[in-house]
Amino acid sequence: MDGRKGTEEDGAIREIFSMACDKLLTYTQLDCCSSHSALPWQGKNLMIHSITDPSQKPLHLTGHHGNVSAISFGKNRDPLMLCSASEDYVIAWDVARCYRKAREGAIVSGTVIGTLLGKVVHLSFCSLDKKVSVCAGSKIYILNSKKEEVLAVLKGHLGPVTASVFFPWDTNILVSTSEDRTFKVWDLAKEEILYQSAVLSGCPLLSVYVTEDSKQLITGSSDGQVWHHTVLDDYKCRLVTKLDLHNIEQKQRRIQESQAQQTAGISATTGDGVIVETVKPVLGIFTFKPYSRHTEERDGGCLWIGSSDGLYLVNLASSELLMAFHFKGFPYYPDLSITLAGSLAVTQTDCNIHCVVTSLFEPRMALWDIRLPGQLDGLCSQLEKAFPGQELSVVPSFPPMPTSPLNAELTRRDPNPPKKAGPGKPGGVKDQSVVFHTQVKSSGYAVCSQRKMFTPKTNIQKKTQRPTKTTKKIDGLLREYPSGLAAPSAQHTLLSASPTHTPVFCLQYSGNGKQVLCGLGDSSVLLYKCSLSGSPSVYTGHNKAVSSVCWSHSCGWFLSASEDQSLRIWAAGSKEPTLIMGRDRFSKPVRSAQFYYLDKFLLLASGSSVHLFLSHLDPTRDDIKRYEQKSFSRLVRSFSTKSGTDITAMSAINDFFSYIVLSCGADRSIQVFDLNVGSVAMEIPESHSRAAHHITQNKGSMYCSQSQDSYNLFLTSAITDGMKLWDLRTSRCVRKYEGHVNRCHQCTAAFSPCGRFIATGSEDNCAYVYDIRSSSYLYKLQRHTDTVLNVSFNPATPELLTGTLDGKLGLFRPGERASLP
Known part of the structure; x- marks a missing residue:
């Protein structure tokens, strides 16, 4: 250890320690938890550093005969387990027991659970810490964490396996990524594949992460691509969205420069030097724990994505970059000993992040402390109110101003005012019409003067009984929109609007x-x-x-x-x-x-x-x-x-x-x-990568009431860039929907009257219905004959109308014949 110590003035990233290694540790799996970090030390040994108690001496573990290539902590904290692997052994360690043995002066040892499995590149515990997945070559070994026992061997990848993790809610289900550019979902009990993805990229997949609450699966590749899938009940995976780290960072930089020019009237700077574009491999995907009201997200929320040049906080729902910590560039922390990471691991404790990192080109590793409060709160407040001093809302809170254009009135002028009768003609024979045109006046010579005796009352209206409170329908329509029903999913009617198949x-x-x-x-x-x-x-x-x-x-x-x-x-x-x-x-x-x-x-x-x-x-x-x-x-x-x-x-x-x-x-x-x-x-x-061709607001319905804030939501659609849900109050995209196909036609979208669902057309001859709270679609409405261009919800009843490119109209209602994917 070279004694490099960070200070409070170093900025948001403070280097706790940095040390040289005897070999390059690029792409070596590191790990850290809320209390400890683990690093290879002198090739064959391990060093455990206490994060909660920096004054405690590091714990050194020996037992491997080969160089350590992978390290992973268990999911539980009592007891805290650690697993390390080399080409000779896979060893499980009880961290608390190792500290106790070291204090007693006894020999610190672990339990060998695997022998001669090959070069291990990734380790992972299950949620109960009873199983360990070991990635070696193109195989995945499932080991017992308590003794040397191989529970299963998974074969099926065409290239070396790069990562594997257990599903948090089912320890018998595992997902793995490989250099063959696919990921697979495995059933460990049957040792068979439940789901296999298509080839996602031209570069190997390096990392995978599974969220427990929302059941989302996220994978990352070596060229900076991130795929966000949702896991269905049968463990089939559906792509929700895809994002590129480089693109979202460039977009965020352009927006910040534009805002700086508008607010300050000067050109925004990006640092003293020239920004060099680098490849951003996804080295790891880590949990983000919200600690304030600004950053709390749903449906997978936010994740830290570690790359070679920095840490990126990404909102999965909206595919937006919320924060970036660059190891080199702008902002630049000059006291960091590592500027390009070869591997890293991140853990978050409240408002601080601890990161263990190795250098990409030098035999060096370090432990960093990243402070969040000021940076994150400032950023979130900036995002929530991009235009300070203006609180926009669709529902007005005050009457229009006297100078408002909305106060304009139209002077009603009748182009043909009626003519008044002259004073010298108080009576006489009135003109009577003898032709069927009511506006052509007759001389009245063919009509005798008659005395009007009486005028019968012919417009008698019958008194209609007022509907009672128990009446459920008005003219066949429901009095109140049934917001508790499911979304329309079953086709009721399909007809042709035009014989010429016009759109x-x-x-x-x-x-x-x-x-x-x-x-x-x-x-x-x-x-x-x-x-x-x-x-x-x-x-x-x-x-x-x-x-x-x-x-x-x-x-x-x-x-x-x-x-x-x-x-x-x-x-x-x-x-x-x-x-x-x-x-x-x-x-x-x-x-x-x-x-x-x-x-x-x-x-x-x-x-x-x-x-x-x-x-x-x-x-x-x-x-x-x-x-x-x-x-x-x-x-x-x-x-x-x-x-x-x-x-x-x-x-x-x-x-x-x-x-x-x-x-x-x-x-x-x-x-x-x-x-x-x-x-x-x-x-x-x-707002999109291309010009938006459609925009619609959550307008509600006279048959259904919503909260006042919900009227500030609106949708935009753009070709090749899906749909985005925006909040007018914050000027932010709060969610993105990409499950449908929209590559060339201008497909539109619509809100349901209750505000719970969103429908959109698609070019795969289907209409898609989304829950507004999830980026994954609920129903895929099939049985169309061409591209669905337009959709519209009935404001009074739960019905959805679709219009296609070949002139067909489809009517959908809630039912059991839903086309569930």
Whole structure:
């Protein structure tokens, strides 16, 4: 030991000790627990260092005749077990007994549990410390930890096995990774493979980790790729998400530089020297224990991923990098004796991390103490409020300001005011119509003057009995949305919306759930009953594909926008549009359009601007001057994006008063407009690896109530980058969904009215239903004939409607015929 000691001024990483070795220890398995760390010493021996009591002398263990190649601590603390391996022996040690023997001056010895198994590269205890898995060559030996006994030998990998761990909840199940770039799940009782993955990467898999609470399996490769799988009840594994350490680090650095430029007005620096891009092999995956409200996560939470150049704290749910400790670079700790790690092990105790590490190119090893409180709390608060001083929420907490564009009113002007009768004509014969046109006046010569005796009352309305409290249905619909039911999973109806197999580009239910609109690629709009029974009403007039449809809050109007740069508003039941807004209003196609602010405004996204219109809708028409519209609209204000990029998707809530409008740009950003102020309130850069093509909010339903905070959740979808769930209050991605296939088509997503489920289309002719709290999908809705482009939940009943690329509509309801993967 060379006596290098860290001080409190060394930064977040403090080197407790560093020592030279007699040989290079690259890729040698190290381990540490909450109380001790174990390192090879002088090749054939072991050194145990107390973390809780630094003043205690290190314990030296001897017994191997070959160089120690793997070390692992047991899972339990009473007694604390340690296992070490070399080419000659695998030895199990009782740490407390070894300390006691050393204090007594007796010979410290362990129990040989394996002999001549070959070069061991990895060891692992089961949760009960009764079994030890030994990886040697392409075989896995399962040994008894109390005596020399081989319980099982697992064969099946085509290359050397690199790591293996027991499942925490079942000691008879083991998972292993290999240089053949696959992982396997084993049944130890039958010595057979329960699940075998496909080839995941072009580089060997080095590490594996299994979480106990959420039953997640995480593997890492030598090129910095991390795969996140969920373990099903039958021990089959389903891929949830994949992330690249290098990519997420570069993204985090770009976001920080952008925020620094916006807040300080200066260019962010990344250190004194030039950043050299290095390969980031996943040397180990370790547990992260949250100790504050900022960092508590669900569904696997956060994990420490150790690589050759640093430690990375990664949120598995959102695939985001929360923190990085670099051994060399920025920030740089100059007093560290090791700048590139060949192997490492990490343990966390409350707010501190202890890390044992060996050098990649030098025969040296060290023990580090990493302090977390200030760094982590500062980072989390920075993430939770990326834009200080602004507390955004979809549900407003105060009325609109006097200068708000939302206070604009439309002066109603009747283009044909009625004519008043002259004072010199107090009576006379009234004009009577003799033709069927009610607007064409007659001279009245063929009608005799008659005295009106009485007018019969013909509009007598029968008194209807009010529904009692025990009534469960209103017009066939449930009074309250059954939020306790399962998600729709069984196909009820499948029909063709068009004989020409035109794509269904958009879907939307009316607010009462009785009707549904379908926008097709042949420029038509179809209006169906919610059950899809009977023939639909067809609305035509657009010249190109319909890009969006939207119901008004009152369900009396609906609009359709098209790629022909026009928007049409229709009255329910009328075959002719009430209002047409054409190319003279928009220079580019209308990407998204909807009613807004409880039907007071029309909100449209075209080009790089969001347009806010007031409109007067009058469905009456003159029978002769049919081309004249009595409806008209007026532009209140236009809001442009900061970068001037085109808007690809837009969303706002119309069911209640809200000032917030969300938009996605072609520059991959998400911009939040506050229409109460009339400007961009927040911008989230690089939301996806590609521009998001769809954004939708958790709008709830009049039939179901949710907590106020849940309305701040919204979803974005991007090609090749899955779906992301965002929280408007923190401007953070809180979860990512990648179980579906979305490589080229613009598949959309939707929230269920209860807010518990998310549905999305997919290119494998299926629709996927997710639990909002888990990144793994619940149901895979099959039996579609082509790519599912659109999905929509019925706001009144638990139904899901899907629209496909070949013009098919599918209706799904909860049932036993769920397509469970």
